[in-house]
Amino acid sequence: MSCRYISVLLLAALFILSVPNDARAQADESIQGSLCVGFDCQATETFDFKTIYMKENNLRLFFEDTSNSGSFPSNDWQIRANESENGGANLFAFDDVTNDYQAFVIEAASQDNALVVSDTDNSGSGGGYVGVGIADPQIELHLFHGDSPGIRMEQDGTEGFGNYAWDVAGNETNFFVRDVTGGASVGQEIIPFRIYPGASNGSLTVSDNSIGIGTTSPTTTLHLQSDTPGLRVENTSSGTDALALDENGNLTISGVLTEASSMHLKENRETVNTAEVLETLKSLPVETWNYRTDEDGIRHMGPMAQTFYAAFGLGVDEEHLAPLDVNGVALAAIQELLKRVESLESEAASTENQVQELKAENQELSDRIARLERLVEQQMGENADVKAQGDAK
Numbered sequence: 001m002s003c004r005y006i007s008v009l010l011l012a013a014l015f016i017l018s019v020p021n022d023a024r025a026q027a028d029e030s031i032q033g034s035l036c037v038g039f040d041c042q043a044t045e046t047f048d049f050k051t052i053y054m055k056e057n058n059l060r061l062f063f064e065d066t067s068n069s070g071s072f073p074s075n076d077w078q079i080r081a082n083e084s085e086n087g088g089a090n091l092f093a094f095d096d097v098t099n100d101y102q103a104f105v106i107e108a109a110s111q112d113n114a115l116v117v118s119d120t121d122n123s124g125s126g127g128g129y130v131g132v133g134i135a136d137p138q139i140e141l142h143l144f145h146g147d148s149p150g151i152r153m154e155q156d157g158t159e160g161f162g163n164y165a166w167d168v169a170g171n172e173t174n175f176f177v178r179d180v181t182g183g184a185s186v187g188q189e190i191i192p193f194r195i196y197p198g199a200s201n202g203s204l205t206v207s208d209n210s211i212g213i214g215t216t217s218p219t220t221t222l223h224l225q226s227d228t229p230g231l232r233v234e235n236t237s238s239g240t241d242a243l244a245l246d247e248n249g250n251l252t253i254s255g256v257l258t259e260a261s262s263m264h265l266k267e268n269r270e271t272v273n274t275a276e277v278l279e280t281l282k283s284l285p286v287e288t289w290n291y292r293t294d295e296d297g298i299r300h301m302g303p304m305a306q307t308f309y310a311a312f313g314l315g316v317d318e319e320h321l322a323p324l325d326v327n328g329v330a331l332a333a334i335q336e337l338l339k340r341v342e343s344l345e346s347e348a349a350s351t352e353n354q355v356q357e358l359k360a361e362n363q364e365l366s367d368r369i370a371r372l373e374r375l376v377e378q379q380m381g382e383n384a385d386v387k388a389q390g391d392a393k
Contacts, residue, residue: 058084062097075099113144147171152180172197248293259324272328274336280311281333302326 034047038056047053054061059081067074076097083089090108095101106114116131131137134144143149150169157163165180175195183190195203202225205212212218215225224231226247233243235254244252288301302321309318314325 054081154180248291257323261324272332274332274339277312277329277332278336281329284308284311 034045034051034053036042036045036047036053036055038054038059040055040057041053045053045055061079063077065074065076078095078097080091080093080095082091092106093102094104096103111133113131113133113135116135116137118129118131118135118137120127120129129137129140129142131142132144133149134142143151148169148171150167152165152167154165155161155163163181167176167178167180169176169178174197176191177193179190179192200214202212202214202216205216205218207216207218210218210221210223212223212225214229215223228247230247231243231245232241234240235242240254241252242254246252284303285307286301286303288299290298290300303326305315305321306318308321308326308329309315312325312329314329315322
């Protein structure tokens, strides 16, 4: 090695040793190789595949934005590995330094694939899926766990509203909504909503203020669709059905059926000719029968809807009978019968008066006849006495 080359190396070494610790490069710099940063870096570090190697007991990567004009963003950020205090947490964090927020945290010993952001179909076409506990999420948010994966929604009271928490979770027995706070207050689990595995398509649909049970297209406020539809309202305190509507349309209630009939709900009111109603009712066939869906031995009595509709024109159509209409016809007929009974009673009373008058007249005649008979008998007795006296002379 020439003396000149040795001299150059010595000069270079002296230059490096003379550079101050706070030296600043005035131009773009490139490093071919890896970089170790930190108080504990050694001259003989083994980098393996590490490009930047941070090594000391307080590890931070700080981003200070010096923007100071206009509306340019200037928030400062920090990437931090582990807390600094004794007994602190082992974590990896992204800190919002300006606002003193710990925005994102990964704690040590988190499970594999604790959080994965994946391409939807691994095609590189974009549109990410997020997996929690799974390496290949199959949907926008995919939760994967060995027991009841779920989401907790908790209100902490910082905005002036009370503390409350709900869980949405699912497992092999059901999908459910759990009232966490309510359950804690009574010392038992409260699950107000469940869906069991195997529920059929359209088991519950909410659409435009309508609820469909068994249908995805409800056409009314509550629409039940099934080959065996039914509705049951059970009184749990008594163990009886307050209301039961079966698949054949049979409605059974344990109380009183009350129909709206207020005068304030009605219009086009007309007085009924009760005589015509009674006359029409006389020719209305009333039969006993059973519905085709009835069980054996069940019988009913009443008119056919078609003949009732033809006779009175009441109700929505000739296929149905409204109890209110049947009752109305019966009441009108009863009123007419009462009128006729009252008329007959009035006639009977008048006849009775006449009979009593005749009885009185008959009694008077009988009395007169009795008096006449007594007078006749008396006269005949006197005549007999006169005759006897004449004969004696």
